[in-house]
Amino acid sequence: MDDRPNQAALSADCPTEAPAERILDGVKVLDLSRVVAGPLAGQTLADLGADVVKIERVGEGDDLRTLGPPWVTSPTTELEQSTYFQTVNRGKKSLTLDFARPEGAEILKALARESDVFIENFRTGTLARYGLGYEDLHAINPRLIYCSITGFGQTGPYRDRSGYDYLAQAMGGQMAVTGLPDGMTGAGPMRVGVPIADITAGNNAVIAILAALYHRERSGKGQHIDISLLDSQVALLLNSLSAWMNARAPLPRTGNDHPTAVPNGVFAVKDGHILIATFNDREFARLAEVLGHPEWGQDPRYARSRDRLANRVQLTEDMTEALSHHGKQHWMKAINGAKVSCGPINDMADIEQDEQLAVREMFVTLHHPVMGDVRVAGSPLKFSETPVDISRAPPLVGEDSEAILRERLTLTDTEIQNLRANKII
Template sequence: MNDSSGNTVPAVEADQTGRGAGGILAGVKVLDLSRVVAGPLAGQTLADLGADVVKIERTGGGDDLRTLGPPWVTSPDDSLEQSTYFQTVNRGKRSLTLDFATPDGAEILRGLIKDADVLIENFRTGTLSRYGLGYDELSKLNPRLIYCSITGFGQTGPYSDRSGYDYLVQAMGGQMAVTGLPDGMTGAGPMRVGVPIADITAGNNAVIGILSAIIDRAKTGKGQHIDISLFDSQVALLLNSLSAWLNARAPLPRTGNDHPTAVPNGVFQVSDGHILIATFNDREFARLAEALGHPEWATDAKYARSRDRLANRVDLTRDMTEALSHHGKLHWMKTINAAKVSCGPINDMSDIEQDEQLAERDMFIKLTHHKMGDVRLVGSPLKFSATPVVYNAPPPLVGEHTDELLRERLTLSDAQIQDLRARNII
């Protein structure tokens, strides 16, 4: 099947039950009580791995991310719309609406917990415990339960009662201190990363924690509480920036598109635009110098060693820009990559959509929802030789599977379900 731009896109006719047809985690039952990005991303990854993921949403509107637009995905008849953002972290799930702040709603959640393997939540610390739904209470109902909490600052510490969003955590967690143009340049100052990097990392850390706890449970028979913090996750991302301070009291400055220590490593102008060139050692630089027609740079005292290039970055950038100015992007990408030096274009979204490498690796998929129609999504980056990821369902409408799940999991009758709905519990 080809999309409007001519690309071949795998079309997946989704299994509307979303119960996992194969996959490494087939048979694992997950309750996803989270909203917005980090928790839902963790739930989606588990769904891609084959888990049966039930997204539990508040009655009346569901996940706040559903309405965080524009832009929107709109149904063929224009009667329904959901944010494109919501689509990115919610495939493979069934949606059940539930007001667990009520005694009857909390009892329904406890019933679902009894045979669940994993619960993911990202409420403010202590919120679920107020309704008798904290780990201590639920682990008594199900000692095998793996309970993953994702919060801004964690379950302990002086900030534990604060809310925390990605932007705030990027600021507090040092990301903005090392991102942006250097002092002295027009537009200099702290800058956030353009994607919610703290949310994404926390979601991935949650998956690592959950999978580790599943392995531990296979040995001990018991679940445990996993405490994931956006703040912790962001600080752990700082790597060399924080290590330079902790071990040498040497803060790495903002360097814009230049790497703080590896030179040359950044954006360079060519005759018809810009390319990215990246070297990390003297051997790569020698090959780059040859490719640019200046093999003498590899033995020049100013450029021969990494520390020399760092000290003479301005001169090297000037010399490279002059050498690169004689040809365009396609020429230099072919020449430099042939020299075994990393080089590539600066792609925008339309470039990414048409990239042949991504197409070959099935990184774009199309799922079909019975009401919303076709939804195009970015595929999973996880590739397995024997147990590939599965795409069992498109992102659900809010509460789409409530009746189905209450019948399946709790054997409730139609009359009981109608009563719960009349009282706004589901």
């Protein structure tokens, strides 16, 4: 299979003109990761200005490319890629490479020799078999920051296991605290609807890489970063884990209700539902005033947070009756006006039309000369001096293979043709 994109179609420049200065300008990243956590880390670094080369399997590429439906389909060809792939691979160049073969491993070593960051999420020990482990690459580039992302980490009895987000949610306690309370229809452990362990591990990887780059500026030394999905998920538990470890008081599943802050959840109104969130007695007193029941602020059942928690059911009934007389727009205006958090339960269509998100540039359209327009979420990172640059659409498999080998390693056309003929690239 020839994974090269149509070169004539690719003659138009995909990226728009980049800002004059970006935080990670000049930082070179090799991203050998697949699926979500590692690719998300690489994408964030690309947003910040790093030159990120995505190393993919010859012919097939990242497994996430085929994880669909739904699909993004080229307007001019039959080519299609999963919408999932688009979410974590913008801003990158793609090089296909069979590094399990000696010729491919040597190319990867040559690229690592002049790179700053190396991201991988293979099972522990896999890359070392090909002479591409941390110690191997550290020997040829002591400044290299080598980030490994796995299900369970580089140490411990689970280090050789494979691990995905769902498993990390289950083993890391997320499912124990998510879902409807016991006794309700449908009660039981529930996963979070987005790959929260993957996302958190990817973000943790970025934090660690940036810290390691800062350390290298002072010491001149690279290092090995060890990120695990399970560690990342457990660190997310916050008060749920602290309540158990420090008070032996497991927080129960509470569905849409907050386990300790009341009222804090979904409430029915005349024409649907809204979310109301209070976290202190002052906010509750203001809410009670808006709902037409200022006496609740002094009611011994409701005045203090612990009292509202003990009387959650009765308070919910009282609030539901008060809220039933008006619709969503009325209550959102009135409650937000009282400086109490309140908002709608948005679906994807609502989010796309949200004026706040539009102003914050959280929707970006990228143009790819083969795949056409691809819409992606903008970056949540906002800087006054070095704005994030999102301008390069997710690449096709091997889209940049030849250019990278020419520019980075000065290979000749003949050498590149031989590599392709032998399916090294």
